[in-house]
Amino acid sequence: MALLEATDLRVHFHTRNGLIKAVDGISFKVEEGKTLAIIGESGSGKSVACYSMLGLVPMPPGKFESGSVMFEGQDLLTLSEAKLRKIRGKGISIIFQDPMTTLNPFLKIGDQLIEPLRLHFGMSKQEAWKRGIEILEEVGIKNATQRMKSWPFEFSGGMRQRVVIAMALVTEPRIIIADEPTTALDVTVQAQILKLLKELQERRNIGVIFISHDLSVVADIADEIAVMQNGVFVEQGTRNEIFQSPAHEYTKKLLAAVPATEKLESSGRDENLVEVNNLSIHFNGGKGEGLIRAVDDVSLQIKRHEILGLVGESGSGKSTTGRAILRLLGLSGGQIKFNGTDISQHSMQEMKPLRRQMQMIFQDPYASLNPRMTVYDTLAEPLLLHKIVGKKELDKTIFSLMDSVGLSRESVLRYPHEFSGGQRQRIAIGRAISTRPLFIVADEPVSALDVTIQAQILDLLLELVDHFNLTMLFISHDLGVVRYLSDRILVMKDGKMVESGSVHEIFSAPQQEYTRALLDAIPGKSLLSI
Amino acid sequence: MTTEEIVTATQALPKGVSLWDDAWLRLKKNKLAMFGLCFLILMSLLCLLAPWLTPYGYEDQDLRLGASGPSMAHWLGTDTFGRDLLTRILYGGRVSLMVGFIATSVALIIGVTYGAVAGYAGGKTDALMMRLVDIIYALPFMIFIILLMVVFGRNILLLFLAIGAVEWLVMARIVRGQVQNLRQQEFVEAAISIGLSPWSIIRKHLIPNALGPIIVYTTLTIPNVMLLEAFLSFLGLGIQPPQSSWGLLISYGVESMEEYPWLLIFPGLALTLTLFALNFLGDGLRDALDPKASRD
Numbered sequence: 035m036a037l038l039e040a041t042d043l044r045v046h047f048h049t050r051n052g053l054i055k056a057v058d059g060i061s062f063k064v065e066e067g068k069t070l071a072i073i074g075e076s077g078s079g080k081s082v083a084c085y086s087m088l089g090l091v092p093m094p095p096g097k098f099e100s101g102s103v104m105f106e107g108q109d110l111l112t113l114s115e116a117k118l119r120k121i122r123g124k125g126i127s128i129i130f131q132d133p134m135t136t137l138n139p140f141l142k143i144g145d146q147l148i149e150p151l152r153l154h155f156g157m158s159k160q161e162a163w164k165r166g167i168e169i170l171e172e173v174g175i176k177n178a179t180q181r182m183k184s185w186p187f188e189f190s191g192g193m194r195q196r197v198v199i200a201m202a203l204v205t206e207p208r209i210i211i212a213d214e215p216t217t218a219l220d221v222t223v224q225a226q227i228l229k230l231l232k233e234l235q236e237r238r239n240i241g242v243i244f245i246s247h248d249l250s251v252v253a254d255i256a257d258e259i260a261v262m263q264n265g266v267f268v269e270q271g272t273r274n275e276i277f278q279s280p281a282h283e284y285t286k287k288l289l290a291a292v293p294a295t296e297k298l299e300s301s302g303r304d305e306n307l308v309e310v311n312n313l314s315i316h317f318n319g320g321k322g323e324g325l326i327r328a329v330d331d332v333s334l335q336i337k338r339h340e341i342l343g344l345v346g347e348s349g350s351g352k353s354t355t356g357r358a359i360l361r362l363l364g365l366s367g368g369q370i371k372f373n374g375t376d377i378s379q380h381s382m383q384e385m386k387p388l389r390r391q392m393q394m395i396f397q398d399p400y401a402s403l404n405p406r407m408t409v410y411d412t413l414a415e416p417l418l419l420h421k422i423v424g425k426k427e428l429d430k431t432i433f434s435l436m437d438s439v440g441l442s443r444e445s446v447l448r449y450p451h452e453f454s455g456g457q458r459q460r461i462a463i464g465r466a467i468s469t470r471p472l473f474i475v476a477d478e479p480v481s482a483l484d485v486t487i488q489a490q491i492l493d494l495l496l497e498l499v500d501h502f503n504l505t506m507l508f509i510s511h512d513l514g515v516v517r518y519l520s521d522r523i524l525v526m527k528d529g530k531m532v533e534s535g536s537v538h539e540i541f542s543a544p545q546q547e548y549t550r551a552l553l554d555a556i557p558g559k560s561l562l563s564i
Numbered sequence: 565m566t567t568e569e570i571v572t573a574t575q576a577l578p579k580g581v582s583l584w585d586d587a588w589l590r591l592k593k594n595k596l597a598m599f600g601l602c603f604l605i606l607m608s609l610l611c612l613l614a615p616w617l618t619p620y621g622y623e624d625q626d627l628r629l630g631a632s633g634p635s636m637a638h639w640l641g642t643d644t645f646g647r648d649l650l651t652r653i654l655y656g657g658r659v660s661l662m663v664g665f666i667a668t669s670v671a672l673i674i675g676v677t678y679g680a681v682a683g684y685a686g687g688k689t690d691a692l693m694m695r696l697v698d699i700i701y702a703l704p705f706m707i708f709i710i711l712l713m714v715v716f717g718r719n720i721l722l723l724f725l726a727i728g729a730v731e732w733l734v735m736a737r738i739v740r741g742q743v744q745n746l747r748q749q750e751f752v753e754a755a756i757s758i759g760l761s762p763w764s765i766i767r768k769h770l771i772p773n774a775l776g777p778i779i780v781y782t783t784l785t786i787p788n789v790m791l792l793e794a795f796l797s798f799l800g801l802g803i804q805p806p807q808s809s810w811g812l813l814i815s816y817g818v819e820s821m822e823e824y825p826w827l828l829i830f831p832g833l834a835l836t837l838t839l840f841a842l843n844f845l846g847d848g849l850r851d852a853l854d855p856k857a858s859r860d
Contacts, residue, residue: 360757382762389759402750406583406772406855415768416758449855465754 036063037208037241038126043101045079045086048094056082058265059100064209064241069232071244071252073288074262075484076455080245083262084211087111088126089118106208124154127202131214133194137186143170143197144182150205165204173200174230191348192223196230203234209241216251220347220511225555228255247484249288250514250557253277261285287486306371307473307505308336308359313368315354328354330529331368336473341499341506343520343537345513345552351529352509356475359507360392361385373472390420393466397478399458403450409436409461410446416468431468438501439464440494456487460494467498475507480515492518514556517541525549583772587852597848600841607838611657620648622655623806631824641826643816649827652808653834659809660790660835663724667789670728672782675735680766680774682736683743694740701733713801723802727789738781742774775853783846787839810835 045057056079064070074080085091087103087110103110130136148162170178173196202210216224232255235242246252259276261269269282280286315329329351336342346352357363370378396402413432417423423431433443439460480488496519510516524534533546544550591597626646634641640649682693712726755765794811796802803809810831817828
């Protein structure tokens with residue numbers, strides 16, 4: 035029997051800007067011990083669908099137009115807020131996306147963990163505390179007894195997500211809604227969390243609704259998959275049906291967006307554009323931490339017209355390396371040569387003429403654009419600063435830049451907040467290529483984007499690299515993405531270089547244990563082998 | 565749109581499509597803010613043109629008349645010395661508006677620059693600069709102004725500067741906090757990687773994004789300095805009778821509130837309406853300068 039059955043669920047928003055049909059007639063079932071994955075881009079209505087069942091969508095402006103959601107013999111849509119509150123947490127729990135913000139930073143882990151137990155089961159403090167320790171152990175946190183007294187900031191991202199999962203499980207719900215639970219995590223951590231979720235689900239025989247924008251993430255865990263677009267399920271079926279014979283155009287697009295191919299070996303010249311020798315960057319870690327060796331004795335070369343992929347988990351020092359090469363940071367030791375010049379001792383003033391030749395694309399297109407500058411201003415700034423074009427040519431140059439990165443010319447006077455994430459990243463890319471640089475550092479340029487958008491941006495980057503003869507350092511935690519466009523790959527861990535080689539070498543014969551772990555963590559690798 | 569149309573549209577692009585041009589367009593659509601702006605301009609003009617608008621001088625006394633209520637000859641009545649109140653309000657407005665404008669500008673310019681530099685520089689520079697602010701803040705404000713008056717003599721302009729020199733401290737703290745936050749954002753790093761100088765980054769990227777709190781605090785500062793001027797004048801450190809200001813008129817009005825209420829009501833009204841107008845304008849400006857707030 036189905037644990038939860040939603041029929042013809044419709045949630046519409048009546049806003050000043052008109053009617054938004056966020057969820058427009060979807061039906062699904064969640065079975066015991068099975069996982070239903072709802073896949074869709076941001077804005078497709080997948081989160082609204084799940085949150086509205088639990089009364090977590092503000093009404094108004096939201097409104098149920100039709101439908102029923104049966105859970106334990108009751109229709110959730112007709113329940114009062116007081117009754118819903120009993121079901122939230124106890125019957126159905128939610129795991130949120132970002133473990134950094136889900137936990138209250140001012141409450142110890144233990145206190146947060148026992149809160150629902152005391153609330154829903156009226157347990158005494160000692161009882162609840164004991165139960166909390168058990169559940170922490172179950173989600174794989176070591177020294178659970180001591181850890182109960184830790185603060186959230188003392189945990190890493192992956193550990194926090196384990197705590198969040200523990201919080202969701204502690205009330206022994208029948209259903210868990212996991213809303214992009216691994217999107218904010220590194221790939222290796224993501225793999226661990228997915229495994230944990232699967233294990234827990236089997237052991238406890240609960241139903242899971244797994245929301246994600248990424249098909250490859252759910253490839254290994256979903257039993258059933260529903261693909262959502264513009265508020266409706268465009269396709270619904272078992273995992274194998276969806277992966278092996280997708281019927282809908284959109285599903286095919288999602289599948290194609292899984293970066294599975296390897297770039298053709300390009301015959302780059304042998305001349306080095308960038309040469310880094312024994313680079314070290316140390317930070318003062320503050321009280322008791324001593325010196326943090328963010329980058330420790332790293333050497334690398336980037337040849338002209340080459341894309342070098344730099345891979346590692348967060349904290350591995352890969353971003354720091356990229357920023358150091360652009361001299362956005364001071365060095366603690368080592369040498370950086372750019373285009374034959376030693377720039378390791380250059381002052382900011384001396385760097386200025388070189389900035390034109392080396393640019394950066396940042397991870398978060400929401401933060402990397404000045405919210406008070408239009409596209410025009412953003413693109414005009416570097417052009418005018420480096421006197422690349424005169425005032426007369428400015429408009430024309432800006433339009434041709436917008437053409438190159440695929441932005442429509444009409445949006446030239448818009449501000450960043452009026453664009454989607456992918457479009458914003460296009461603006462940021464436009465800014466980076468505006469000065470006709472030789473070298474670009476791309477720091478996780480696609481990890482904040484939806485998968486289909488990721489594929490578009492990656493293709494755009496490849497095209498631009500080709501067209502403008504660029505050299506690129508591509509930083510990412512995701513080997514799948516790196517493989518898609520890099521010529522060579524360099525793996526970093528804890529500030530040190532672990533392994534380097536051509537894409538083919540790394541993927542077919544990884545020498546190091548760590549590289550193998552990274553390879554194993556690529557989501558949806560079972561897809562690659564199909 | 566076809567490419568050609570777009571290209572023609574380009575030629576029609578308003579030149580200088582900066583935040584400020586945009587803000588002006590948006591401000592013009594905000595009726596309340598425009599009303600505030602018009603009121604302020606009108607008030608300033610009236611005060612400026614006072615000598616030509618009223619037949620009386622601000623010190624002309626008519627002791628036979630004494631304090632009289634509004635009449636045809638004296639629209640807003642006269643004070644205890646028989647001086648025309650309307651004339652005195654207009655002349656007083658000159659002082660009050662000027663002190664509000666000059667002292668606030670001084671506070672704004674010093675405070676924003678100082679705070680932005682401290683916040684951007686960070687580290688030891690920041691610590692040093694902010695400790696200086698703390699020290700000045702700890703000095704008793706009155707002693708500071710009296711000292712200035714003693715050293716440089718009594719002078720209206722100096723008074724304005726002195727008030728401004730005290731008011732900038734809070735502004736510096738606010739801006740520094742904002743800039744410190746903004747400094748962490750990637751668009752600042754992006755600006756550095758483009759090759760912008762620190763000063764351009766502060767001017768083009770940091771200050772525009774801190775404008776919200778700056779404007780709000782500015783609109784709070786203006787009434788503050790107007791009242792401060794009245795307070796100082798009351799102590800004999802500022803404007804001397806027979807010259808006047810709104811603040812002084814009000815404080816004298818309070819003394820005779822029961823017998824001659826109009827002496828309090830009319831100057832009070834002038835001040836209140838001006839402050840209202842300022843607040844409307846300030847709110848409007850804040851919204852107009854925030855691209856996110858505008859498209860509804």
